[in-house]
Amino acid sequence: MTWTGQSFSVGQVLTAAQMTNLQADITAAMAGDTGAPRLVNAGVDAAAAIAGSKLNLTASIVRGDLSTGTSSASDPSISSSFNFVVTLTAYSFFPMIYADDELMYMCGHSTDGGSADAPRFEMDNVSGGSVSAVCDWRYIAA
Numbered sequence: 001m002t003w004t005g006q007s008f009s010v011g012q013v014l015t016a017a018q019m020t021n022l023q024a025d026i027t028a029a030m031a032g033d034t035g036a037p038r039l040v041n042a043g044v045d046a047a048a049a050i051a052g053s054k055l056n057l058t059a060s061i062v063r064g065d066l067s068t069g070t071s072s073a074s075d076p077s078i079s080s081s082f083n084f085v086v087t088l089t090a091y092s093f094f095p096m097i098y099a100d101d102e103l104m105y106m107c108g109h110s111t112d113g114g115s116a117d118a119p120r121f122e123m124d125n126v127s128g129g130s131v132s133a134v135c136d137w138r139y140i141a142a
Contacts, residue, residue: 002033003025003029003034067141068138068139068140068141070138071137071139072134073135074133075132075133076132077131077132078104078123078125078133081126083107083122084125084133084135085121086120086121087118087120089139090118091140092138093138094137098133099131099133100133101125101131104123104127106121106122106123107123107124108122109121109122
């Protein structure tokens with residue numbers, strides 16, 4: 001396609017031919033056709049881009065190749081209206097949580113952990129009685 005260089009006024013309703021020419025102008029500009037405007041600065045830093053031919057998009061990491069570990073925290077007797085604080089390991093997956101009463105709630109911790117590498121939350125007991133809780137998780141090891 002070649003550059004047409006057409007212009008329109010604000011609010012003008014375009015005909016089908018004008019819209020086709022506008023599409024052709026965009027294509028011509030991106031292709032660097034004669035007469036078309038040129039980008040002064042590259043939209044993509046070519047030095048930082050990775051060519052698709054250099055990416056292996058079919059590769060994956062299988063679980064056996066990934067070094068992981070497991071950890072857990074538990075409290076056998078959480079009194080009514082008390083909580084159980086869990087601090088996860090860095091690079092943790094979502095934990096498996098068990099409580100022997102349905103009236104345990106996962107809540108944000110009352111203080112900032114100060115580090116994204118030490119995420120933590122509370123399990124709050126609102127059951128009215130004593131309950132036990134266990135939290136198990138897997139994490140990516142160094």
